[in-house]
Amino acid sequence: MYKILTLNNISVAGLERLPRDKYEVASEIQHPDAILLRSFNMHNWEIPSSVKAIGRAGAGVNNIPVDDMSKRGVPVFNAPGANANAVKELVVAGMLIAARNLCQGWSFARNLEGEDNEISKQVESGKKHFAGFELPGRTLGVIGLGAIGVQVANAAHALGMNVIGYDPDITVQSAWQMSSDVEQAAGVDDLLSRSDFVTFHVPLVDATRHMINEERLHSMRDNVVLLNFSRNGIIDDEAVVKALEEGKVYSYVCDFPSNLLKDHPRVITLPHLGASTKEAEDNCAIMVADQVSDFLENGNVRNSVNFPKVYMKRGGKSRLAVVNANVPNMLGQISTSLAESGLNIVDMINKSRGELAYTLVDVEGEITQECTDRIAATEGVLSVRTL
Numbered sequence: 001m002y003k004i005l006t007l008n009n010i011s012v013a014g015l016e017r018l019p020r021d022k023y024e025v026a027s028e029i030q031h032p033d034a035i036l037l038r039s040f041n042m043h044n045w046e047i048p049s050s051v052k053a054i055g056r057a058g059a060g061v062n063n064i065p066v067d068d069m070s071k072r073g074v075p076v077f078n079a080p081g082a083n084a085n086a087v088k089e090l091v092v093a094g095m096l097i098a099a100r101n102l103c104q105g106w107s108f109a110r111n112l113e114g115e116d117n118e119i120s121k122q123v124e125s126g127k128k129h130f131a132g133f134e135l136p137g138r139t140l141g142v143i144g145l146g147a148i149g150v151q152v153a154n155a156a157h158a159l160g161m162n163v164i165g166y167d168p169d170i171t172v173q174s175a176w177q178m179s180s181d182v183e184q185a186a187g188v189d190d191l192l193s194r195s196d197f198v199t200f201h202v203p204l205v206d207a208t209r210h211m212i213n214e215e216r217l218h219s220m221r222d223n224v225v226l227l228n229f230s231r232n233g234i235i236d237d238e239a240v241v242k243a244l245e246e247g248k249v250y251s252y253v254c255d256f257p258s259n260l261l262k263d264h265p266r267v268i269t270l271p272h273l274g275a276s277t278k279e280a281e282d283n284c285a286i287m288v289a290d291q292v293s294d295f296l297e298n299g300n301v302r303n304s305v306n307f308p309k310v311y312m313k314r315g316g317k318s319r320l321a322v323v324n325a326n327v328p329n330m331l332g333q334i335s336t337s338l339a340e341s342g343l344n345i346v347d348m349i350n351k352s353r354g355e356l357a358y359t360l361v362d363v364e365g366e367i368t369q370e371c372t373d374r375i376a377a378t379e380g381v382l383s384v385r386t387l
């Protein structure tokens, strides 16, 4: 029986992929084999030593100590693209909400008082304060052209906007999926100087923290609209509030409320709703549940942020899964240990990623505890499982 600990609400559609005869799933459980979570902050939280895999039912993994998990030989899985449409729709909504002053207009309407004919009069005299502008012909800058950025770029283009994008590490897959009308910016500063709207779809890492600061805000067009559905920390909020007060920025729409932002009249904060649709929650949960169960049962690795992609069809009688340091002669030592136990190798795959290497070996016979112990004792081996 595998034990799965959930640290956030994970969609039932995903949990149903873990059959009750093989999996015990609970939000409180001792010695879990794997953890499923969404935005729960795992930093400064003690991850039990029994954990063999972590599945993030979503995109961002900045809430998970990925480097520490790599040192332990534990893969961290996520669900690339599974919530991209949900975020794209919210970004489009955010552009429209900002451009048409919808929050301000709605607030005005909700506070109207008097008989209906009096309300009608106030509507007609007050609406001039909420006149907005339209999207076609305006330029949207998209920073980060991954699963979400590409969908946002294509949607904005379909709405008649000019779109420019920047991503120094764009993948071939993203490039194929993106409209050829999306213009490539020479860099962040080039993009910022030419955009009426700027939206961010990058992970929060050292290189992206406070990517938008006071200096960069000065280099932007007047009345720019900023949209942050990426992560708190990508934008220096204090600098944006200053730029809003100076009239440089028109509106700031983001998914990360704070005391500084939540009541500002030109800031629209939403409670981290980017991926909160039934469709996205189901997609993410199904994807990570499948990935984690395939890893626990077969050792296969798909969509891990710290492990190489490894898939091998089951063959032979038993399978050995070894995580080790990416140094010479590990494979030699593993196969010698198997040979010393009289085990014949049926199939084998070995892949590396950064400082880690991962090996699956299918053998004809049963792998003994003694053999597993010998491999586990080899210098550089981080974990060994018999499956």
Ligand SMILES: NC(=O)c1ccc[n+]([C@@H]2O[C@H](COP(=O)([O-])OP(=O)(O)OC[C@H]3O[C@@H](n4cnc5c(N)ncnc54)[C@H](O)[C@@H]3O)[C@@H](O)[C@H]2O)c1
Residues within 6 Å of the ligand: 058, 059, 060, 061, 080, 081, 083, 084, 087, 143, 144, 145, 146, 147, 148, 149, 166, 167, 168, 169, 170, 171, 201, 202, 203, 204, 207, 208, 229, 230, 231, 255, 272, 273, 274, 275, 276
């Ligand atoms: N608000 C939400 O609910 C919500 C939902 C999903 C994702 N997110 C956030 O959005 C981020 C992006 O998600 P995704 O699914 O598109 O991820 P992704 O990995 O598919 O795309 C991220 C892209 O950013 C690019 N990138 C990295 N550093 C960059 C830089 N300095 N400049 C420009 N581009 C850079 C990468 O090359 C990659 O193409 C996630 O990491 C997460 O933090 C938020």
Ligand SMILES: O=C(O)[C@H](O)COP(=O)(O)O
Residues within 6 Å of the ligand: 038, 039, 040, 057, 058, 059, 060, 061, 083, 272, 274, 275, 276
């Ligand atoms: O990175 C993500 O996928 C989003 O921020 C969604 O987070 P959530 O799963 O907590 O809604």
